[in-house]
Amino acid sequence: MHKRSAVVFAYHSVGVRGIKSLLAQGVDIKLVVSHEDNPNESIWFESVAALCEEHGIPRVTPENPNTPEFVEQLRAIDADFFFSFYYRNMLSAEILSVAKHGAYNLHGSLLPKYRGRVPVNWAVLHGETETGATLHEMTVKPDAGAIISQIAVPILPDDTAFEVFGKLTVAAEQVLWQALPGILTGSPTRTPNDLSKGSYFGGRKPEDGRIDWSKPANEVYNLHRAVAPPYPGAFFDHAGQRFIIEKARLYATNPSKLPSNLPQGISVVDNSVFGICGDGKAIRVLALQNNNKTLSIEEIKSYFAS
Template structure:
């Protein structure tokens, strides 16, 4: 069986390796050029292709006539999309004789759309996973082929959960491929009425609202902690980013909402009187010590 693979990120690397391990002839890989303004903390699909001698291209537009001709020339049995960042046109998907399939980082139909791991952590979910599904005109709307679930522990960051989801994606694809290659692809219903759709997130979405309960603020921190841009707050003209934190054991109802220093420890006091114990805080690209923050707060008051 011959495949054209659209892939990027860790999930792209791992799932491409699964296809090769299962004996799929990967004739062409379509990936992205790394954005120099983006923090690249993940593995490179292009590097894997160079290592394995697989032909790859990095078009700016997956809807281009040139790419259509390249995929058409391959005459693929399958088209796979593994964390490729663009929707693929239905005309392109139709070139796959045995179907086109996408790997999504949630348990569909929940968390359709962009950055599903970050949204799941933000909303305090205790479970997520990966879903291999048939591609359709709508995003993440096609029939489900396979799923694998993973837990989200109370202190897991999105980065840690993403590592688990990468393994779940590998497992889902590995388990589904024998039936797919035998022409017996499972197709389970993907009931969109029971799910949810979310858009992308921007760095400014990490602004902390200290009037919220501590659990909500903590979930925001976990959802956008480094290598993502981080949860942040401003005091005057300075922006402070939380790098590492935990929910504090003791409530701080007598303190004003926002950043505070108590007993040489940094806290973020929230609307319900509970607080985050902040283990690492940054401003202007440097770590801020409790003493430095106390001096800054004192100078403001």
């Protein structure tokens, strides 16, 4: 069998692990299509650009990959497969039709659940106890093609989205590794992706991290976990200042041990910081930021003196 070739659309840590997996299984990567890093974004993940440089793989970063000119570039490469590993742009029907033996995408959920953008953050926000990585055939409709393989990972009660993403990076590598032999020989297993049993979510904006203290404590805690640093963080404004919850835990001790007259929002009780929520329960705030600085307990007291 001749050496299989691919064009890879990739970014982020999953992009790096996906490219490494293809190389390890002998795939000839003709081109990597990626993104330039955004200077306004916290870059906490692995670099596809550095990996391509290390292995001498050509890399391009078109703002829009769906132009007729770029489609013709891809056609000229004549690759057997296209793979998409956390690439952020949708690919057109024209691009997908160029892949001679199929186009495949890694998605960070147990499809058909959490189709669409930032699936890890949405799963944590909704209090899910598991999620996973899915390799599926690409179609013009996002995350809708037949499922090739998937692996579940647990979401533990105090896991942040960042911690879950670490698990998913490993799961994505495992899913791809298991499925690649079948894909490369033209005999992958396919399971229908029943969208009627799933869900679709769009992207999230930093403003979506604003805390509403009138919500139940569990909802506020899940919001914190879903967007905790290195994501932008769950935040609230007080006295003209913005505060971001860096680290917190759901306050599991009997809430009656807290004074009953505490208002919703931040209170300091015996040198411990609590966020009092709409159901009378609380989250315990272990680290609070203001102006990119973690505040001392004395500073917190000065801001929130009752």
